[in-house]
Amino acid sequence: MDKTDTIIYIKNMVCPNCLLIIRNIFKQEDISIESIDWDKAAIKVDKLPQPYPEKVEKAIEPYGFKIISSYNEKVSEQIKITLIKWIYFSEEIVDNARLKELLESKFQTKYLVLDPLFKKINGYNIQDYFDLLRLERFKELLSYNKNSFAEISLTLGFNNHKEIKHLIFDNLNCSINEFIQNSRNLRKSIDHL
DSSP: OOTTEEEEEEETOOSHHHHHHHHHHHHHTTOOEEEEOSSEEEEEGGGOSSOHHHHHHHHHGGGTOEEEOSHHHHHHHHHHHHHHIIIIIOSSOOOHHHHHHHHHHHHTSOHHHHHHHHHHHHSSOHHHHHHHHHHHHHHHHHHTTSSOHHHHHHHTTOOSHHHHHHHHHHHHOOOHHHHHHHTTTTOOOGGGO
16 A cells, blocks of 8 residues: 555445445546455545545445444454354354454454444444344355255354254244244345344
């Protein structure tokens, strides 16, 4: 990054397609991107005709994205992206027992610091968000009818059927059978969790 580049942190970039959307938005707005990742983009600010935060915010907001300015929001978004990548795009199985350890290692910060920061920004703790993501991924995989209930549970780090049954009942207030019958209708997009 040279001295005319600046990093913009962006909320709700939850999948590879989001990167493409941001690239297209910036191209339409004549905003030059030097690099882009799941939570940020490096842009050339000297080529923007008006102050860049307003121009970028106006351009991305209609698509559900938002500029992140505070340190706590940046860390919170990075935690979300890390969890999404583990659940949706990684071969590694992350279960409840390893969650804290893996986050501490990735962020070089104690979980006891990360969790309250995350909760302050989002209104729920990291474990609750992790469980909601796993539940959404579970619903998605179940809708494909390729793997059994038990296989999907193990793939997503659930140690037994009771754990997923408890999560389904607590979050959806339904039984396993009701869940299986209605799983396609109960899905939420990741950016709305």
